[in-house]
Every structure is written in C-alpha cells, then in structure tokens.
Amino acid sequence: MTLDQDTLRITLLGTGIPNPDINAFGTSTLIEAGDQCVLIDCGRGTAIRLSQAGYPLGVTDTVILSHYHSDHYAGLFDLLMTGTIQQPYSNRGGPLHLFGPPGVQDVAEGAWLATKPDREIRVADSEIDPDHMRVIPHEYAEGEVYNRGGLKIIAIEVDHGEFIRPAYAFRVEYAGRVFVHSHDTRYNENLIRQAQGADVFVHEVAAARAETLAHYPRIQVAIDHHASPTEVGRVFTQTQPKIAMLTHLVMLPPNPMTISEIVSELAEEYSGIVLVAEDLMTIEIGKNISLIPFNHGGSGLQHKPLRNRD
Ligand SMILES: [Zn+2]
Numbered sequence: 212m213t214l215d216q217d218t219l220r221i222t223l224l225g226t227g228i229p230n231p232d233i234n235a236f237g238t239s240t241l242i243e244a245g246d247q248c249v250l251i252d253c254g255r256g257t258a259i260r261l262s263q264a265g266y267p268l269g270v271t272d273t274v275i276l277s278h279y280h281s282d283h284y285a286g287l288f289d290l291l292m293t294g295t296i297q298q299p300y301s302n303r304g305g306p307l308h309l310f311g312p313p314g315v316q317d318v319a320e321g322a323w324l325a326t327k328p329d330r331e332i333r334v335a336d337s338e339i340d341p342d343h344m345r346v347i348p349h350e351y352a353e354g355e356v357y358n359r360g361g362l363k364i365i366a367i368e369v370d371h372g373e374f375i376r377p378a379y380a381f382r383v384e385y386a387g388r389v390f391v392h393s394h395d396t397r398y399n400e401n402l403i404r405q406a407q408g409a410d411v412f413v414h415e416v417a418a419a420r421a422e423t424l425a426h427y428p429r430i431q432v433a434i435d436h437h438a439s440p441t442e443v444g445r446v447f448t449q450t451q452p453k454i455a456m457l458t459h460l461v462m463l464p465p466n467p468m469t470i471s472e473i474v475s476e477l478a479e480e481y482s483g484i485v486l487v488a489e490d491l492m493t494i495e496i497g498k499n500i501s502l503i504p505f506n507h508g509g510s511g512l513q514h515k516p517l518r519n520r521d
C-alpha cells in the first residue's frame with residue numbers, strides 16, 4: 212500500500228531505554244512523508260527493527276540524533292556498516308548523513324576509523340564502495356534541521372540535565388500534520404510552547420518508588436534527568452494533543468512501578484486518554500489518525516517493495 216500524499220507516517224522502531232530488553236529497543240523513529248524518509252535517533256537494534264518492519268537498511272541516508280546518550284545512537288554502527296553491503300536487505304547507495312548537536316564531527320571521524328578493518332576487507336573483495344561507509348556530519352542548533360519535499364523537522368531545545376546539553380525534542384510537520392516527540396527531557400516550558408497544535412505528542416516518562424530510591428540512591432540520578440508522571444500530565448494538559456502517548460518508560464528495578472501506577476499518577480494532572488508506545492507501532496496522520504500495531508500490518512510490511520532503493 213502506498214503512502215497517501217497527505218499522510219505523515221511514523222514508525223516507532225525503538226521505544227526503550229539503555230536496559231537491554233528484547234521488547235523495547237533503544238529509541239529510534241522512522242519518519243515517512245511523500246518521497247521523504249528520515250530516521251530520528253538510532254538506538255540499539257535499529258537495523259533489526261527496520262528489517263522486521265520490512266525496510267531495507269538503506270531506506271534512508273539521513274539520521275538525526277537528539278542527544279548523545281547511548282540508547283539513542285548505539286545502533287548507528289550496525290546501520291552504517293551493514294547498510295553499505297549491496298544486498299536487498301541493506302543497499303544504501305551512498306554515505307550516511309548524520310545530523311547532531313556539537314560532537315557529531317567526533318562521531319563521524321570515530322566511525323571512519325572504527326569501520327576501517329571491515330571496510331578494507333570488503334573493498335578488497337570489490338563488495339562495497341568505501342565512500343558509502345562514510346558519515347557526513349551536519350551540526351545543528353535549535354530550529355529547522357530538515358526541510359525537503361514538504362517535510363519539515365524542527366529541533367526544540369529541552370532540559371535533560373546540566374551535563375547533557377544541548378538535547379533536543381523534535382516537531383515534525385508535513386501537509387498540515389504535526390507529530391512531536393520529546394526525546395529525553397525533564398518538564399520543559401520551551402517544549403510546551405513549541406508542541407502546541409500537535410496531532411500526536413509522544414513524551415518520555417520516568418518513575419520510581421520512594422523505597423527503591425531510598426535503597427538505590429544512584430537511581431535518583433537517572434530519574435532526575437527525566438519527567439515524572441505528574442509532570443508529563445501537566446505537559447499534556449498545557450498542549451492538548453489529539454493523541455497523547457508515553458514512551459521511553461524509565462521504570463528501574465528492583466520492584467519497578469507498573470504502567471497502571473504511572474498512568475494513574477499522570478491522571479492527577481491530565482484527564483485525557485493516554486496511550487503507551489511499543490516497538491514497531493505505526494502512527495499514520497492523514498485524514499484521520501490511526502495507530503496500527505505491527506501484528507496488524509503496521510509500518511513497512513504494507514509496502515515493502517516500494518521502499519527498496521536501486
Ligand atoms: Zn534515553
């Protein structure tokens with residue numbers, strides 16, 4: 212099934228945190244609109260999730276990073292290296308364009324060095340063009356990061372803690388449709404201002420029981436970098452998205468809070484419906500908004516042949 216010209220399609224490839232979890236890989240979101248296709252963040256398992264969803268790894272040559280925590284770019288090497296192999300499952304036809312906050316140059320240079328041994332073998336075997344294993348860095352600041360073919364991606368500076376600056380949320384606009392993803396942040400007024408009018412607003416959340424915090428003080432550091440359920444409730448109340456959704460649930464062991472408990476805390480500040488994201492869920496924002504679970508044909512399964520590049 213082709214994508215309707217006025218439809219913005221979002222595939223939540225990864226909705227997890229650093230904890231290795233087969234059901235929730237690191238953050239990664241595929242954005243499709245018209246003839247445009249962009250990946251935002253590239254956490255653990257991005258290549259696996261793309262493939263599960265029916266996309267070749269070379270479906271896009273553009274990755275935008277929100278910030279430099281590992282759960283948001285640990286999957287980059289796999290996408291970069293495996294993506295260069297000239298097979299239907301990969302087949303990126305050129306270098307990878309990487310948009311990131313300051314530091315993106317280091318990632319690009321480091322990737323070129325780290326991939327050298329593999330690259331030399333594959334070049335000797337006439338298997339790949341070495342230039343395809345290059346990362347082209349593009350440093351961005353708050354504001355418009357991407358504007359092509361009617362798809363606009365706007366970076367919103369958020370507050371993810373004093374040593375993680377800058378960190379960004381993204382507002383994605385296409386044909387009057389608006390999708391906002393908080394990525395990692397505390398309660399943030401700048402995000403609230405720029406998330407107005409969203410069709411779908413996906414926000415992170417973190418919570419831990421008081422007794423867990425008392426026994427494991429290190430957990431407090433992680434919790435302090437994120438938004439609590441009641442804070443997320445306030446964000447949704449102040450932005451009134453058509454669809455409000457939670458992702459990147461930081462629920463640390465032992466004895467983590469349940470999703471029901473988190474949602475009921477959030478309800479103290481927000482009375483609307485709240486959904487919980489899962490890996491491989493597709494969101495289509497067109498004449499209406501549909502949320503399609505993977506097992507019901509979500510994401511690329513519907514149009515696998517159309518997205519292969521030559
Ligand atoms: Zn994260």
Ligand SMILES: [Zn+2]
Nearest residue numbers: 278280371395
């Ligand atoms: Zn983070």
